[in-house]
Amino acid sequence: MKLKKVLLNTMMLTVVTALSIGCGASKKLTSSAENKAASLDLPKVVNIGTQQMPNDEKIAIEKGFFEKELGVEVNIVQFEAGDIRNALVSGDIDFALLGSASATQGIASGIDVETIWIHEILGEAERLVVKNNSNINSMKDLVGKKIATPFTTTTHYSLLKALELNGISQRDVTLYDMQMPEIYAAWQRGDIDAAYAWEPTLSNLLKDGKTLLSSKDMSEKGVVTSNVEVVRREFAQRYPDIVTKYIKAVNKSINLYNESQAEAVKTIADALEITEEEALKQIQGSIWLTAEQQLEPAYFGTSAKKGNLVESLKDTADFLYKQKSISSVPRLSTFENAVNPSYIENALK
Incomplete structure (x- = not known):
């Protein structure tokens, strides 16, 4: 990719x-x-x-x-x-x-x-969130799932580093390059399982989702x-x-x-x-x-x-x-x- x-x-x-x-x-x-x-x-x-x-x-x-x-x-x-x-x-x-x-x-x-x-x-303003009904409870559960984020951004960088730190290859997931409005629309349609997003879209995703990882968590791992x-x-x-x-x-x-x-x-x-x-x-x-x-x-x-x-x-x-x-x-x-x-x-x- x-x-x-x-x-x-x-x-x-x-x-x-x-x-x-x-x-x-x-x-x-x-x-x-x-x-x-x-x-x-x-x-x-x-x-x-x-x-x-x-x-x-x-x-x-x-x-x-x-x-x-x-x-x-x-x-x-x-x-x-x-x-x-x-x-x-x-x-x-x-x-x-x-x-x-x-x-x-x-x-x-x-x-x-x-x-x-x-x-x-x-920090918490950018997070990797998953759909409530996605049965994703850990990073390992992302294998085989569809994840959206805008490419060449802080969220994309954090997502790739998170996958790497958890031993997950990019080939093990499907990544979509979407802007925030597109992410929210895809989320509502059920086209994606997870998204690494920022505010204010993030708060909308959390109405039907939960946080798997935040950029604060990543900063504690040295990814600032x-x-x-x-x-x-x-x-x-x-x-x-x-x-x-x-x-x-x-x-x-x-x-x-x-x-x-x-x-x-x-x-x-x-x-x-x-x-x-x-x-x-x-x-x-x-x-x-x-x-x-x-x-x-x-x-x-x-x-x-x-x-x-x-x-x-x-x-x-x-x-x-x-x-x-x-x-x-x-x-x-x-x-x-x-x-x-x-x-x-x-x-x-």
Whole structure:
């Protein structure tokens, strides 16, 4: 089984463009602000690719933190997991929220980006769940079963590692590459026995399912996954202040959650159209880090001495190479070059 390759074609460009117009929450500035942006050699518009997740970026979007911090027009474009990297490659977006496995594959495959922020360390927010009537009570019971997850994502990586750790070959199961809406539809039809999914789809699956394994369980086995933010290197080098201001915006969301949890939870609940109780449950399924915490050795480290994030991405790449998902042996230097703590450092000055 091979992971999806990045495909650049006219149809994809058309879809991304349509998404930018139809799905994006574009917000305009006044003509005076646009003139100011032009005079300061700022971009006329910043395109931020996101996914439907209960995290700090979602709060920043809903609260308008990006517009306030960046000072230019901001276009928010929502994607499913498989499409967002294609838009990044084509230059249709400047920033992208990616799972650590997807970011790793992109970096190892030559996509010229910098990793600038960890949105969350994943735990109970991502789980391998099975149908209540599937008679699956252990990992060994998955043999011969049908399992769905989006390929080239944190859930896919965790699923493959879980199978490997339990001595189960990929040939012993049937894997389906599905996005979250497709997974839920297949689940309701009874077409699949299990799925490794994230919120908010995860909560819907659990209405008729049970947890077999979580990403928290996997992290305790040394398989750590996260959602990260990457930015096109060309964009970052031309507009480093914009990247720093992006960091300020999402860190403002973290501070809001830490200082006024009720407001942050309500913001997520309204955005995802779920109850506040459910929003809090989903948020607590992962670990949010402040800018100061991100600079600790366990994560980004500093510009002078980069932290464990580099090794974590390299370990993920080694696994993907073994799975034949990337074509060449990944070098540690590739990930050292792609992890850039300087924007977080500058945001804290």
